[in-house]
Each structure stands twice: as C-alpha cells, then as structure tokens.
Amino acid sequence: MHAAIQAEALVKRYGDVTALDGLTVDVPPGTVFGLLGPNGAGKSTAVKVLTTLTRPDSGTATVAGHDALAEPALVRRSIGVVTQRAGTDPQATGRENLVLAGRLQGLSGTEARSRADALLARFGLSDAAGRVVRTYSGGMARKLDVAMGLVHHPPVLFLDEPTTGLDPAARAGMWTEIATLARDEGTTVLLTTHYLEEADQLAERVAIVDRGRVVATGTPDALKSDLRGDTVVVGLGPDDDPARATSVLRDAGAGEVTTEGRALRARVDDGAQAVPALLAALERNGVGVSAITVARPSLDDVYLRLTGRTLVGAVEAEVAA
Amino acid sequence: MTTLVPHTLHLTGRHVRGFLRQPAFVIVTLVQPLIWLLLFGQLFRGIVVLPGFGAGSYLEFLAPGVVIMTVLFSSGWSGMAFIEDMDRGVMDRMLSSPASRGAMMASSVAYTGFTTIIQSLVIVLVAVASGARFAGGVVGVLVMLVAAVLLAAAFGSLSNGVALLVRQREALIGFSTTLTLPLSFLSSAIIAREAMPGWIQTVATWNPVDWAVTASRSALSADPDWTGIGWRLLGSALVALVLTALATRAFRAYHRSV
Numbered sequence A: 001m002h003a004a005i006q007a008e009a010l011v012k013r014y015g016d017v018t019a020l021d022g023l024t025v026d027v028p029p030g031t032v033f034g035l036l037g038p039n040g041a042g043k044s045t046a047v048k049v050l051t052t053l054t055r056p057d058s059g060t061a062t063v064a065g066h067d068a069l070a071e072p073a074l075v076r077r078s079i080g081v082v083t084q085r086a087g088t089d090p091q092a093t094g095r096e097n098l099v100l101a102g103r104l105q106g107l108s109g110t111e112a113r114s115r116a117d118a119l120l121a122r123f124g125l126s127d128a129a130g131r132v133v134r135t136y137s138g139g140m141a142r143k144l145d146v147a148m149g150l151v152h153h154p155p156v157l158f159l160d161e162p163t164t165g166l167d168p169a170a171r172a173g174m175w176t177e178i179a180t181l182a183r184d185e186g187t188t189v190l191l192t193t194h195y196l197e198e199a200d201q202l203a204e205r206v207a208i209v210d211r212g213r214v215v216a217t218g219t220p221d222a223l224k225s226d227l228r229g230d231t232v233v234v235g236l237g238p239d240d241d242p243a244r245a246t247s248v249l250r251d252a253g254a255g256e257v258t259t260e261g262r263a264l265r266a267r268v269d270d271g272a273q274a275v276p277a278l279l280a281a282l283e284r285n286g287v288g289v290s291a292i293t294v295a296r297p298s299l300d301d302v303y304l305r306l307t308g309r310t311l312v313g314a315v316e317a318e319v320a321a
Numbered sequence B: 001m002t003t004l005v006p007h008t009l010h011l012t013g014r015h016v017r018g019f020l021r022q023p024a025f026v027i028v029t030l031v032q033p034l035i036w037l038l039l040f041g042q043l044f045r046g047i048v049v050l051p052g053f054g055a056g057s058y059l060e061f062l063a064p065g066v067v068i069m070t071v072l073f074s075s076g077w078s079g080m081a082f083i084e085d086m087d088r089g090v091m092d093r094m095l096s097s098p099a100s101r102g103a104m105m106a107s108s109v110a111y112t113g114f115t116t117i118i119q120s121l122v123i124v125l126v127a128v129a130s131g132a133r134f135a136g137g138v139v140g141v142l143v144m145l146v147a148a149v150l151l152a153a154a155f156g157s158l159s160n161g162v163a164l165l166v167r168q169r170e171a172l173i174g175f176s177t178t179l180t181l182p183l184s185f186l187s188s189a190i191i192a193r194e195a196m197p198g199w200i201q202t203v204a205t206w207n208p209v210d211w212a213v214t215a216s217r218s219a220l221s222a223d224p225d226w227t228g229i230g231w232r233l234l235g236s237a238l239v240a241l242v243l244t245a246l247a248t249r250a251f252r253a254y255h256r257s258v
C-alpha cells in the first residue's frame, strides 16, 4: 500500500537558515507518526511544506496520494491541519469557527452545523460553544484548534505540537482522541512533539529530526533497543568536581558520560553488574555520591545520543523562559 | 472557481459578525465621517464665495467629498485584518485549506463595501438633516454609492495586497497614510477644481479619488453629466478589477515567506 505521507529529500532555506536539509519521511496509512526534535529542528517547517503552506527549495512530497507541489489544491482537500500557533478567529464563537471551517471544506450548512456540535461535544466544549474564542482558556482554545482540523473527516491529519499548553488531564484526553482517530477512523496522523512520552505512547513510528534532517527513524522500541545497555545516573555530592567524577567513571568502563548540573549520565552494558564497581571506583577516588539509579534506555537517551541534547532539558528550558 | 461565490459569502459573514461584535469600532466607524463633515464644513464655510462653487451651500458641495475621503481612509486600513489573521494563525489555516484565495480577497472587498455603504449613508443623512438638499435625489445617492464602493474595492485590495507583501502593521500604516492623504488633497474632495493650482488639476484628472468625487458630485447635482459619470465609473471599475487581481496574486508572495 502507498504511503499516506511521503517526503523525499526536502530542502527549505530561509535566507541563511537551512530549516530543512534533506528531510525524508515515509508514513504508512492509518498510523500515527511522531516527529521528535529540539526547538528549531525543522518540524514545523516540514509540516508547512507537507500542508502546502510553503514550497520547498528542492525535494518532493506526496500527501494522500497527491503531489504536494504540483496539486496543492487536491492535497488541501484531503488534510486536516493543526498548526503550532492557534488558528482560530478570536472574534468568533467556537461554533462559528467550526461551521465556517466546515463550509470552506465543502460541507452543506446542515452538515457543518451537526459536525460542529458533535466535535464540540467530543472535546468537552459544548458549554463554551456560543462564547467568542477570545474568552477561552489556552487549553480550550487548543482543543478547538484540534477540532477545527477534524471537521471534514480528513484521511490525513497534521498535528503540530497538539498538547502543548494542555494540563495533564487534558493531555491524556487528547492522547485518547488521537489514538482513536488512527485506530477507529483509519486516519493517518503526523504529529510533532517535544514530549517523548507522547511519541512513545501514541506513535507507531517516530523520526528524530535534528538540524533539518532525520537522524533516526523506527518504532520507539526499535530505537531504544539500538542503544546497547543501560543508563546509570549518578547524583554527586555538593563538593564533588563533575569533571573529576567523569574521568573516574570513564576509567571504570562507563561510556558516553555526560553532565547535567550535579548529575552524571553514563552508559554501561549491564546496570546491575556495573553499579557496585562504579561506586567502588568513585569512593576510592574520594567522590561522594548522593544517589545512583539505573534505567532502561528511554527515547530521551536515543535522542541524547543522536543530537547531543536531552529533550527533557530543552523543554524545561523553554518552559522556564 | 465554483467555490468563489459560496466562500466569499461565508467569509464576508465572518467579517460582518466580527464587526458587529465590536461596538466601539461600530461607533468609531459611524462617528468618524461626521467629524470630517463638521470639521471641513466649519473650516471652509466662507469658501462658497470663491469661483467654481455652485450656488448651493458648501455642505452640499462637501458631502460627496467627505464620503469619498472617508471611504478612502477606511479602505486603506483593510489590510490590517489580513495582518491580524497572519498574527493569529488564521491566515495559515485558511491557506492550507481549500478556501478560495479569490474569495479571501473578494470577501474583504465585500466587507469594505458594506462599511462603505453604511458610512456614506450616515453622511448623506446628517448632511440632509443639517439642511443640505441634493437635487440628484435617490438616483444621485445610488450613483455615489457605486462610485464609493468601486473606490473602496480598489484601495481595499491594494491595502490587502500590500499587507500580504509587507506582513507588518507599521509598514502598512505607513503605506496607507502616505498614499491616501495626498490622493485626497490632490482631488476635488474638499475644494473645487477651478480653485486648484494648474498642476494639481492635471494630477487630479488622473486620480481615481477625483473620479469618484467628481462622478458623485455630478450625480447629486441638478444637472448630472452622465457621460462624464459613465467614463469615471468605468475607469474606477477597471482600476478596482486590476488591483483585486494583482492583490490576489500577492498570496504567492505570502506563501514564499512562511
């Protein structure tokens, strides 16, 4: 069966910035596909190209069986788009926004109204349906955004960071909706996210994007098992020198040692076996340890290994800013 | 193409609902032309004794001029709604949906036409209430509305096209004021043609703002020059058509920038 979304060697430059640098993805129909990457990786740019908002400098893209460059009008009829920024009219009510979106997608007045009401109910917005969107909370507006992308039952749906700004309960609700779309309605979903958990939970396949290209792609499990061994996280005491502790760990046989504040992360073949030896080596060299944990590799580790950054760190920095 | 008309209707509805939801804006829209009318009416009260002005009161002379100036200034702002849509992400959503580009432009023009008609009628009513008498009657007023709407279509599209190119409030405001103020003073909006210096008369001959003013004033007079009115309306319609088409092409430039 043909891929629902296929992008081949997309390049997009904005002046000196190369936002996409040969990005290639392939999304099978009826699946949820996650694009993971740090800020500025090119996720939104990829979505803009695939949703016909902008043209790439080179490369090809096929969406829902249509060439996104040669037949953008056909692509637009087959896709739902939820952009990273809001896309609703704050001066109109929730229902008016949905009805207008439906009419522009070619639904009749009756169809558009009943579809709007169904979506409002599905996203828990029925009570706010008659209020102008300006008065919505951030989370309500985000739900409406996602609902707007669904009015015409699109076979292919693009969600650019759909859960950013949602509280944990609302995020869980959104995950259920997204999973349902793919499972019960056969919708192909391309989702970008900073949340590894989200990709891990929802996406059958993920692509890790860094500096405009895909640096790894596969199922979350396959990506994780590509990483041999376990991660050991060592919390240092207040007087310890991270640089010194790093060299001690390296001498004791740990790989890929990185520092994050007062914690060191390292990779070992078998955590249970390695911990006593690492602790002994640290103690011998006078490094005090406040905590030590062993973890099976997470997508975050895959990410760190490929991009040299942790996603969790990047998201926290963004939230703090 | 088949979507042009229905999409224009739906999108115009959106603009009109948004307008009616902002009472302050509705009031400004209604009051602003009255301020022009009263201000110029007082300022140039003595001017009727100059050559070139008809026998009637200056208010009768001024009303069509104020109508056209108001329409020009209002439509020059049209692109602000486009920029707001860009800032809110509404533009990007529309452009990745099957919404017709022509309808996005046409609905903005239709909405500008809607406010144009309201503003023009308010001016006419207040002028009549203040004692002005328009010999041209209802037909004269209708011709003036046509001239006003055509001018609004031309400058509204121009403003939208510039908005798509510059994508920035400040730049659009700069463009709009730099264009609309001189164009209204290089026309017979508030002063009779015969009272203008020669070079301004020449410029005015080629100024669509003057076409609209002259056609309106003539239609409202006791003795309209229908040939002159016809040519000027035709010229305005052509300018409006060309500018709307060009502005619709500016969506391409926007696509390249996002």
Ligand SMILES: Nc1ncnc2c1ncn2[C@@H]1O[C@H](COP(=O)(O)OP(=O)(O)OP(=O)(O)O)[C@@H](O)[C@H]1O
Pocket: A014, A017, A018, A019, A037, A038, A039, A040, A041, A042, A043, A044, A045, A046, A084, B257, B258
């Ligand atoms: N319209 C634009 N004009 C200029 N530069 C742009 C434009 N859009 C994106 N860029 C640049 O392209 C690069 C990729 O941006 P993009 O928005 O695709 O990243 P992202 O992966 O979505 O990041 P985030 O996680 O922060 O949303 C960035 O360096 C950004 O500054």
Ligand SMILES: [Mg+2]
Pocket: A043, A044, A045, A084, A160
């Ligand atoms: Mg983004």
